[in-house]
Amino acid sequence: MSTYKTFETARLILKPTQVEDAAFILELLNTPKWIEYIGDRKVYTLEDAKTYIKTRMLPQLEKLGYGNFTLVRKEDNAKMGCCGLYDREGVDGLDIGFSFLPEYEGKGYAFEASEKLKNVAFNEFGIEKISAITTKTNSSSQKLLEKLGLKFVKYTTIPNDEEELMLYEITK
Numbered sequence: 001m002s003t004y005k006t007f008e009t010a011r012l013i014l015k016p017t018q019v020e021d022a023a024f025i026l027e028l029l030n031t032p033k034w035i036e037y038i039g040d041r042k043v044y045t046l047e048d049a050k051t052y053i054k055t056r057m058l059p060q061l062e063k064l065g066y067g068n069f070t071l072v073r074k075e076d077n078a079k080m081g082c083c084g085l086y087d088r089e090g091v092d093g094l095d096i097g098f099s100f101l102p103e104y105e106g107k108g109y110a111f112e113a114s115e116k117l118k119n120v121a122f123n124e125f126g127i128e129k130i131s132a133i134t135t136k137t138n139s140s141s142q143k144l145l146e147k148l149g150l151k152f153v154k155y156t157t158i159p160n161d162e163e164e165l166m167l168y169e170i171t172k
Contacts, residue, residue, distance in 0.1 A: 004061055007069070007120055009112045014069040014083065017057050021070050022049035024079040027101065034099055037138045039161075060087055066125060071100075071113050080104040083113040085121055085130070090158030093129035093169065094121065098144070105140075114148055122172045132168040133158065142166065 004016040017025065026049035028034060029041050043052050060067040068084040081100030088095040096117060098110045121127040132150055134141040142152075150168035157164055 004065060005120075005124075007116055008074075009116050011074055012080075012109060012113055012116075013072040013074060014113055014116060015072060016061050016066075017053060017068040017070045017082065019050050019053050019058075021079065022046055022053060024070065025049045025053060025082075028082060028099060031099075031102060033102070037135050037141070038097075038099065063087075064125075066121075069113070069117070071109065073104075073109075078104075080109060081113070083110070083117055085117060085125075085127070088133075088158065090156070091131050091133060091167070093131040094127055096121075096130050096132050096148075096150075098141075110144055111147060114144065118148055118170070127172070129169060129171045133165040134168070135163065136166060142168075 006016065007014040023046060026043060026046055029043045041052060043049050057068045064087065066085050068082055070079055071081045071083055072078065073080055081098065081104055083098040086095040086097055096114060098114055100110060118130060121130055130150070132145050133156070134145065145168045150170045153167045153169050155164045156167045
């Protein structure tokens, strides 16, 4: 296995998600907010989670050197959420995204991790534009994207999904 970059903030370690994170991914993908705002990924067993990581997360990591990062709290090594830069079909530029287990929401971790990844994208990976999509009803994500400096651009849809989403962007 190749070595991929891990990043740190004051409180967090951002490590590339690997198959050994399957139990955590299984839990995260089945939280009510994930299902409501991101969608049911049909990941119902530990095997499903391993397959999801192998087929949906690792290929981008192997191709680009970045993708989905599991967020680990330094003080107790708790896996709390994910943040990533995604090469998503239908989105111009890389899509920054984040999700947390409910008990870790509202504590500033999403901003801390996303701000780090935004800076790394621009300064280490040479990315010129970051995009983000969110549902019209996800006001928490909208506020976080705006705090990160992304601006609402337009309503859009992505392939194989009829729901109109809000598209945000920021350039270096």
